[in-house]
Amino acid sequence: MLWRPCRMPTKTSRGWPCFQNMLHYMKRKRASCTALQFSEKLLLLFDDECSQLRETSICLFKDLMEAVVWCDRRRMKTKVRRGLLPLFFHMSDQSPSVAKVSRKALAVVAKILEWEELRHVICPHQTQRITECLLEQDRSRAEGYCHQSLPYLKDAQAPLREAAVRFIGLAARPLRDQSKEKLAEMCSALQSLQEDSDLSIRSLAAQTVLSLSSPRVQPRA
Structure with missing residues (x-):
C-alpha cells in the first residue's frame, strides 16, 4: 500500500493527543522500526506550502527523534542526516513558529x-x-x-x-578541484535565478556564480 501525504493534526486539533499517546507508547515499547519509517514520511512534509503543516511535521519529527533515539542510534543517525538541510533552510522560514521549531529540531x-x-x-543562528x-563534519557529502x-x-x-544560494556558494567550492562537470551544474542552477523576483537574490546568485567560476588562487609556497 502506497503512503500518501495526508492532513496532519496540529497541536490544537483533536488528533494531536493521539500522536502524543503514540509517542508515549513507542517510547515504552521501543518500537524504533515504526518510528524510523514514520520519520521518512514526515520529511516529505517539511516543505509543504501550508505553514501549519510544516510546523506540525517538523515538531513531530523532533519528538520522534527524542523518543526513540536510544533504541537504535545507528539507524537513527542515518535517517536524521536527511533532515539536516531541510531543517537548516527552514530556520529562515517566513513563519516564525516554523523557524523556531526547525531550530529546535x-x-x-x-x-x-x-x-x-x-x-x-x-541558537545564535x-x-x-x-x-x-x-x-567540516563530512566533506565527502558536499556534492x-x-x-x-x-x-x-x-x-x-x-x-x-x-539561504540555498549561500549554502551552495560554500558547499560547491570543493567541486572546483573534484568535478568541473558538477560545478558547472551548480552554476547553471544558480544562473536560473537571474530572473528571480527578488533583486537581492539575483545579485547574490550572480556573485556566487562568479566566485565559483573564478580560478582558485593557490597559496604561495
Whole structure:
C-alpha cells in the first residue's frame, strides 16, 4: 500500500493527543522500526506550502527523534542526516513558529549525531558557521548537500532561496578541484535565478556564480 501525504493534526486539533499517546507508547515499547519509517514520511512534509503543516511535521519529527533515539542510534543517525538541510533552510522560514521549531529540531539532530560544535552555533543562528560545521563534519557529502539544496532555489519563500544560494556558494567550492562537470551544474542552477523576483537574490546568485567560476588562487609556497 502506497503512503500518501495526508492532513496532519496540529497541536490544537483533536488528533494531536493521539500522536502524543503514540509517542508515549513507542517510547515504552521501543518500537524504533515504526518510528524510523514514520520519520521518512514526515520529511516529505517539511516543505509543504501550508505553514501549519510544516510546523506540525517538523515538531513531530523532533519528538520522534527524542523518543526513540536510544533504541537504535545507528539507524537513527542515518535517517536524521536527511533532515539536516531541510531543517537548516527552514530556520529562515517566513513563519516564525516554523523557524523556531526547525531550530529546535536541528539541535536535536546535532545531539543525536554528537556534533557538539553544530549545537553551539544553532541558537545564535550563525548561518555561515552552521554551513561550515555541516561541511567540516563530512566533506565527502558536499556534492550530495549541493544536490539536496537545488530544489530550494525554486522555493516560494525568498529567505529559503537566499539561504540555498549561500549554502551552495560554500558547499560547491570543493567541486572546483573534484568535478568541473558538477560545478558547472551548480552554476547553471544558480544562473536560473537571474530572473528571480527578488533583486537581492539575483545579485547574490550572480556573485556566487562568479566566485565559483573564478580560478582558485593557490597559496604561495
